[in-house]
Each structure stands twice: as C-alpha cells, then as structure tokens.
Amino acid sequence: MYQTHRPLGAMRWILSLLLVLPLLAQAANEVLPSWNDGPSRKAIEAFVGAVTTEGSKDFVPVAERIAVFDNDGTLWSEQPMYFQVLFAFDEVKRMAPQHPEWKEKQPFKALLEGDRETLAASGMKGLLEIVGATHTNMTTEAFSANAERWLASAKHPRSGKPYTEMVFQPMLELLDYLRANGFKTYIVSGGEVAFMRVFAEEVYGIPPEQVIGTTFASQFQDKDGQLSILRLPKLAHNDDGPGKPESIDSIIGRRPILAFGNSDGDLQMLQWTMAGKGKRFAGLVHHTDGEREWAYDRESKIGRLDKALDEAKSKNWVVVDMAREWTRVYPFETAPSKP
Amino acid sequence: MYQTHRPLGAMRWILSLLLVLPLLAQAANEVLPSWNDGPSRKAIEAFVGAVTTEGSKDFVPVAERIAVFDNDGTLWSEQPMYFQVLFAFDEVKRMAPQHPEWKEKQPFKALLEGDRETLAASGMKGLLEIVGATHTNMTTEAFSANAERWLASAKHPRSGKPYTEMVFQPMLELLDYLRANGFKTYIVSGGEVAFMRVFAEEVYGIPPEQVIGTTFASQFQDKDGQLSILRLPKLAHNDDGPGKPESIDSIIGRRPILAFGNSDGDLQMLQWTMAGKGKRFAGLVHHTDGEREWAYDRESKIGRLDKALDEAKSKNWVVVDMAREWTRVYPFETAPSKP
Numbered sequence: 240m241y242q243t244h245r246p247l248g249a250m251r252w253i254l255s256l257l258l259v260l261p262l263l264a265q266a267a268n269e270v271l272p273s274w275n276d277g278p279s280r281k282a283i284e285a286f287v288g289a290v291t292t293e294g295s296k297d298f299v300p301v302a303e304r305i306a307v308f309d310n311d312g313t314l315w316s317e318q319p320m321y322f323q324v325l326f327a328f329d330e331v332k333r334m335a336p337q338h339p340e341w342k343e344k345q346p347f348k349a350l351l352e353g354d355r356e357t358l359a360a361s362g363m364k365g366l367l368e369i370v371g372a373t374h375t376n377m378t379t380e381a382f383s384a385n386a387e388r389w390l391a392s393a394k395h396p397r398s399g400k401p402y403t404e405m406v407f408q409p410m411l412e413l414l415d416y417l418r419a420n421g422f423k424t425y426i427v428s429g430g431e432v433a434f435m436r437v438f439a440e441e442v443y444g445i446p447p448e449q450v451i452g453t454t455f456a457s458q459f460q461d462k463d464g465q466l467s468i469l470r471l472p473k474l475a476h477n478d479d480g481p482g483k484p485e486s487i488d489s490i491i492g493r494r495p496i497l498a499f500g501n502s503d504g505d506l507q508m509l510q511w512t513m514a515g516k517g518k519r520f521a522g523l524v525h526h527t528d529g530e531r532e533w534a535y536d537r538e539s540k541i542g543r544l545d546k547a548l549d550e551a552k553s554k555n556w557v558v559v560d561m562a563r564e565w566t567r568v569y570p571f572e573t574a575p576s577k578p
Numbered sequence: 579m580y581q582t583h584r585p586l587g588a589m590r591w592i593l594s595l596l597l598v599l600p601l602l603a604q605a606a607n608e609v610l611p612s613w614n615d616g617p618s619r620k621a622i623e624a625f626v627g628a629v630t631t632e633g634s635k636d637f638v639p640v641a642e643r644i645a646v647f648d649n650d651g652t653l654w655s656e657q658p659m660y661f662q663v664l665f666a667f668d669e670v671k672r673m674a675p676q677h678p679e680w681k682e683k684q685p686f687k688a689l690l691e692g693d694r695e696t697l698a699a700s701g702m703k704g705l706l707e708i709v710g711a712t713h714t715n716m717t718t719e720a721f722s723a724n725a726e727r728w729l730a731s732a733k734h735p736r737s738g739k740p741y742t743e744m745v746f747q748p749m750l751e752l753l754d755y756l757r758a759n760g761f762k763t764y765i766v767s768g769g770e771v772a773f774m775r776v777f778a779e780e781v782y783g784i785p786p787e788q789v790i791g792t793t794f795a796s797q798f799q800d801k802d803g804q805l806s807i808l809r810l811p812k813l814a815h816n817d818d819g820p821g822k823p824e825s826i827d828s829i830i831g832r833r834p835i836l837a838f839g840n841s842d843g844d845l846q847m848l849q850w851t852m853a854g855k856g857k858r859f860a861g862l863v864h865h866t867d868g869e870r871e872w873a874y875d876r877e878s879k880i881g882r883l884d885k886a887l888d889e890a891k892s893k894n895w896v897v898v899d900m901a902r903e904w905t906r907v908y909p910f911e912t913a914p915s916k917p
Binding site for chain 2: 302305379423432433436440446447448450454457458459461466468475476481482484485488489490491492493507510511514
C-alpha cells in the first residue's frame with residue numbers, strides 16, 4: 240500500500256505546487272503595483288522590510304508601528320481647491336433659501352452671485368465664516384448626513400468624477416501594504432475630522448477612530464431625553480503645521496515611525512516622526528504631473544511645498560516624483576497610463 | 579500495517595481527549611473567574627453572546643464593538659482620594675526645593691505644612707493650581723518620566739501596595755474577555771491622559787491611543803532642532819460628565835456599544851452609549867464593600883453615585899454589587915476572599 244501511495248503523494252504535491260506558484264508570483268507583483276521600480280518604492284520596501292524582520296536591529300514591535308498620513312494632496316487631490324472648501328461652497332448654495340440674509344451679507348453674497356473677486360478678497364476670515372456656517376450649529380449626525388449626501392452626488396469640476404474617486408491608487412496600495420505588515424494607519428489632516436470620517440473607512444480602509452483632524456468645540460445636549468452632540472462655531476484644534484505633532488501627542492500618545500505628507504503644513508509632523516529613536520521614514524508626495532494630476536510646489540497657494548521640500552532634500556527624506564514613479568494616479572484609470 | 583495502526587490511532591485520540599478535557603473545563607471557568615454567578619456576570623455574558631453570534635439579530639460587526647471604561651473607581655480604586663491628586667501632592671513635596679516661593683504661597687504652603695484645613699478650604703481652585711504646577715510647563719516626555727517614577731515607588735496609604743496594584747481583578751478579566759470577543763477597549767476618564775498612558779498598557783492592556791481623558795493645551799517646540807511638546811497650564815478638555823460623550827464623538831467618532839462607570843461623572847457617557855440603535859450595555863461598579871475596598875455612593879465627595887444610580891435602576895442598567903458579586907477585588911488577594 241505504501242508503495243502505491245508514494246507516487247500519488249508526490250504527484251499531489253507537485254500538482255499543488257503548480258497551482259500555488261502562479262499565486263506566489265502574483266502576490267509578489269501585488270505589492271505596490273502602481274509604483275514603478277524607482278527610488279521611492281525601493282525605499283518603502285527597504286524600510287518595511289527592516290522594521291518587520293524579527294531579529295533585525297531595526298525591528299519594531301507591531302504595537303509601535305504607527306503610520307500617519309496627511310489627506311489633502313497626499314491621499315487625494317486638492318486642486319483646484321481643497322475639496323472640503325468646495326463642499327462648503329456648495330452647501331452655502333443649498334442652504335441659501337433658508338438664509339435670505341445671505342443675499343446682502345458678505346462673503347455669502349459674493350459666493351452666491353459668483354463674484355470671485357470679492358470672495359477672494361474676503362480671505363481667510365471670509366472662508367472661516369463660510370466654513371462656520373456650513374459646518375457648525377448642527378449636530379454631528381446632521382453634519383455627517385450633509386457631507387455624505389454631497390460626496391454621493393458632487394462631481395469634480397475637471398474630471399467629472401466623484402471626489403472619493405480622486406484618491407491616489409499608489410497611496411491606497413501603500414496603506415494596504417503597511418496594514419498587511421502590522422502597521423496601524425492614521426490620517427492626520429488639516430481637514431475637519433467629521434467630514435473625513437464620512438468616507439475614510441470605505442475609501443482608505445481607515446476607521447473613524449484613526450482619523451485625526453481639525454475639530455470644532457462641541458456640546459453634549461439632552462433635550463427631553465433626545466441626546467446629541469452640537470458642533471459649536473469655535474475651533475477647538477487647528478490640525479495644521481505644529482498642530483499635527485500636538486494632536487499626535489494628545490490623541491495617539493506615541494510617536495509614529497512613518498509619516499507621509501505633501502506640503503509645508505506637514506513639515507512638523509515629518510520632523511516629529513523623524514526625531515524619534517530607531518529607524519524611521521518620512522515621505523513627501525511631490526505633485527509633478529500636470530498631465531494626469533497637477534504640477535505645483537513652491538509657488539502654489541494650495542498645498543505649498545517649499546520649506547518641507549528643502550528639508551526633505553537636505554535630510555534625504557523620500558520625495559515621490561508622481562510623474563515618474565506612479566504608473567497610475569487614480570483608481571479609475573483602467574490601465575497604467577505610463578510605463 | 580493498517581491493522582496495527584488503527585488501535586494505536588484510537589488510543590492516541592482517546593489519550594489526547596483525556597489531556598484536553600481538563601483544559602476545556604478550565605477554559606470554561608477562566609471566563610470572568612472573579613465574578614460569581616450573580617446577575618452582573620450573567621448580563622455581561624448574555625450581552626457578549628448576543629452581539630458576537632453571527633446571524634443573531636443583535637450581531638454587531640467587530641469594527642463596531644467599541645467598549646468604554648471610566649478609570650477612577652471603575653478600573654482601580656479612588657479612595658481616600660483620586661490617585662492622580664495624591665501624585666500631584668507628592669510632586670509638590672518633591673519639587674518644593676526648586677520653588678522656595680511655595681513656602682509662603684497658598685495652597686502650596688498648606689500642603690507642605692500638612693495643614694489639611696487650609697488645603698481643603700482652597701477648594702477646586704487650589705487643587706487646579708496644584709495640578710497645574712505639577713502637570714504643566716514641562717514637556718510630555720518629562721511629565722511621563724515623573725509619573726512613571728512616582729508609580730514605581732509610591733504606596734497606597736492603606737494597603738501599602740503600589741497604586742498600579744489597586745486595580746480591580748474582575749475588571750481586568752472583563753477587559754480581557756471583551757478583547758477576546760473582538761471588542762476594542764477604551765478608557766474615557768476624567769484623569770489626565772498622559773498620566774494614565776504611563777501604566778494603562780501594562781496594567782490594563784489598553785494602548786496609549788485608546789486612552790482618552792482630560793487634556794491640557796500643548797505647544798510644539800523646536801529649539802535649535804530639539805523638538806518637544808510643551809504642556810501648557812490651560813485645560814483643553816475636561817473629560818468629565820458631558821465632556822465624555824463629547825470626547826467620544828471627537829476622538830473615537832463612533833458610539834460605543836458598552837460602557838462602564840461608577841459615578842455621576844459617567845452618567846452622560848452611559849446615556850450616550852445606550853441611546854444608540856441595537857443591543858447595548860451600560861454598567862456601574864457600585865462600591866458596596868467596606869471590608870475589601872470601600873463602601874460609598876450618594877454622599878461621597880469622591881466618586882459620588884447618586885443620579886446615575888437612580889437612572890441605572892429605572893432603566894435596568896447593570897449595577898455590580900462589589901461585595902456580593904466579586905469573589906476577589908485586587909490581583910494581590912491570592913485566594914478568593916469570598917465564596
């Protein structure tokens with residue numbers, strides 16, 4: 240009996256191997272498939288290999304594998320304007336019938352009349368008024384429903400795609416790759432936290448409790464047993480620049496070992512990440528692709544990358560050349576658009 | 579060959595079974611071993627069974643199994659005074675040589691001279707001054723080192739045990755049991771967040787990023803490339819009462835399905851948890867054990883339980899009778915002290 244079993248066993252073994260081999264090959268290709276073989280992909284793989292190899296001098300236990308990502312311009316596009324600002328503009332138009340006073344009140348009047356010059360002249364103060372009117376004095380639940388409705392129907396002015404499709408395919412792959420290697424992935428963004436939570440889990444695989452952002456003060460309300468959290472028109476935390484390491488310290492309570500950003504607003508988060516002990520990784524998405532996405536850096540009003548680019552170069556941080564290193568920018572590009 | 583193998587196989591199988599059976603029996607007892615067969619343990623097991631049984635109408639996906647716990651009086655003792663306040667008192671004594679002005683300045687003078695009456699008369703304002711002086715105007719790193727040093731050496735005035743051993747064995751078991759059933763366990767406490775993070779991971783198995791508490795404003799500092807987070811003497815968030823659902827909404831971004839507290843400061847967190855859809859659990863630790871721990875509720879200055887006890891009774895929340903339901907209070911009790 241043994242004699243007849245052995246060849247069958249061997250055949251089965253060879254057969255299984257034949258079935259498994261293509262899967263193994265495919266698995267190897269599936270790591271960061273939209274990154275070409277350039278320096279960024281190599282640096283990412285070398286870093287992840289080093290911190291996840293037990294016995295390596297650079298090994299980092301799973302619990303400490305914290306990775307933080309900026310959102311606007313790092314995980315999705317931010318042109319011609321931060322998408323959340325476009326949401327606020329659309330919300331003003333939607334809410335205008337309930338606010339007849341806006342017809343005579345700036346900056347709402349300018350926005351409703353399409354008077355771009357006056358709107359631009361209202362500056363940051365005007366923008367904060369628009370954000371306040373569309374983001375606060377309502378419950379978190381009501382706000383989230385508004386954001387959800389907008390994200391489900393609004394289209395990006397250039398691509399005509401929903402905003403949640405204007406995410407970077409290579410960064411989705413990087414998030415997956417890190418999580419598959421035991422990393423906990425966080426968003427740490429200047430965007431408002433409840434807005435991002437509406438899509439972050441579905442689009443990025445990042446759950447609400449791993450989304451950190453700008454926050455408004457809030458108030459617990461109990462109206463005859465009807466409980467809610469009211470969003471107040473008062474900033475509690477501005478999660479930009481130095482606000483990023485501050486919120487990382489306050490909310491995560493430990494230092495990330497990997498950080499990715501794209502603008503000067505991410506500089507302190509990258510510095511804070513790199514200042515810890517042991518092997519660390521800092522990356523910048525450099526918007527170099529005027530064809531498939533946008534090309535901008537030192538002179539841009541949105542997502543200016545100037546000081547952080549200098550520091551990245553002087554400290555050998557990874558600067559991703561989008562045009563050269565990404566074979567695909569958006570998930571809706573069906574085939575790689577560059578070799 | 580087969581003929582001789584079969585009985586051996588069967589014997590092996592029976593042998594393995596004999597070896598495994600006691601382990602199975604033990605495993606069954608290992609769930610919440612310090613809880614007797616009272617109503618609280620039954621309610622906990624019924625709830626966890628319902629929300630984790632696939633196909634059950636009460637099933638909750640793993641991602642939504644968020645459990646929140648108060649700390650003082652819920653996970654560890656809080657008598658004769660919140661342990662963090664005792665830490666602040668000890669820190670004033672330790673820091674006094676560097677602060678000669680405290681000899682003449684209240685409430686520090688009273689504290690250093692052991693003048694309890696004057697100290698008590700300084701009230702909440704005095705306490706905040708003491709907490710401010712010992713918790714702020716230093717980096718998070720420096721503060722954590724202070725807290726760590728104190729926790730490693732200080733002893734509780736009655737038990738003579740380190741404070742980190744004054745934790746409730748049945749609650750440690752509950753945390754383990756919930757995590758084994760896919761729950762993410764959080765602390766949501768009036769205590770200051772950096773203080774709790776020093777011991778929460780080791781003692782409770784709760785990582786820094788799942789510790790939520792009262793926070794001070796902070797400031798990112800860059801002194802010639804030396805980076806730090808400076809703690810400012812200004813409250814950013816008071817995580818007590820309505821502050822608890824506010825921080826849950828802001829930091830976790832979804833509603834817990836289980837909450838445990840012990841005082842009126844936890845009422846809004848319990849209400850917020852119970853007001854969601856689907857099956858939910860609210861529990862209160864009732865300090866009924868003057869022998870092994872402390873007995874206090876409606877009249878206590880520390881951890882007053884009055885309104886929340888009424889609401890728990892009217893809404894059939896679980897109220898744990900510590901004296902009757904816990905066979906063991908602290909881990910250092912080697913044998914169950916009650917049957």
